[in-house]
Amino acid sequence: MKQFATLVIASTTILFGVTIPFVQAQAQTPAYRLIERDTAASSRIQVQVTPGRATPISFTQTDEAIAYILVADPSRLIYTTDTDLKSGRATTIFLRPIQPLKFPGATTTAITNLLVQTVDKTGQKRLYNFDIVPVRRNTGYVGIQIANAFVIPLQGSKLRAASPIGFGTARKRRTASESSAIAGQQTLLIDKNRRARVDDIETGLRIAINRGYTNKSDPVVPKVQQVLDLLRNSKVTIPEAAKSVGVPVEVISELGRIALNDRLYHVR
DSSP states (O other), X not given: OOHHHHHHHHHHHHHHSSOXXXXXXXXXXXXXXXXXXXXXXXXXXXXXXXXXXXXXXXXXXXXOEEEEEEESOTTSEEEEESSOGGGTOOOEEEEEEOOOOOOTTOOOOSXXXXXXXXXXTTSOEEEEEEEEEEOSSOOSSSOEEEESOOOOOOOOSOOOOSSXXXXXXXXXXXXXXXXXXXXXXXXXXXXXXXXXXXXXXHHHHHHHHHTTSSXXXXXXXXXXXXXXXXXXXXXXXXXXXXXXXXXXXXXXXXXXXXXXXXXXXXXX
């Protein structure tokens, strides 16, 4: 069995309590891309839309209601909301790409932006700017979820999974907290002299899928992608992000190790 197979089987067992058969795993729906509210309000967030599919942008995890929406180029995109904006209770926008239309005098662009103004219960307004990116393939998530600041209690500098992971042995992997909690710059101690970065974890996931260690439809894959989104958009450590999504930190560590070992191999 390939080295990542044990990892995926063990992690799936930890996440769901049973090992999910391959056919059932294909039916799993990718997770929402979770973005911290303050980060979303101060950044341009990319939202991928796919022909024939609706992509939601949800504020249900905040106390905000959607007050105003503007699509800069409406020739390729339409939207609806879960409730009429005039009601003051709309919390979700559903985006749908359409065949290009022609409006006299209007300008068009391949990647337009969506402006969303919200108001919370105290009357404070926030303006969000989303770049709408059309893609032909299915995205790695079903939609965008804006959430309040992530408050994740620390439980020490080390986290352990419920069962041993990796290479079919029972030896424990050494993990530790990152030296930095700056969004996108977090690192994870892999062994005595090596630390994996967020980009390394993403690279390890891609290698694992490309080499057949796991299938991209496995339920652990979108959860790892959600961890990556949290790390790039929030000031949380890697163990905190993994714990909040429900992925054993050993899984994340193993992905970082795969990337670092692959890089070392190519250097040689």
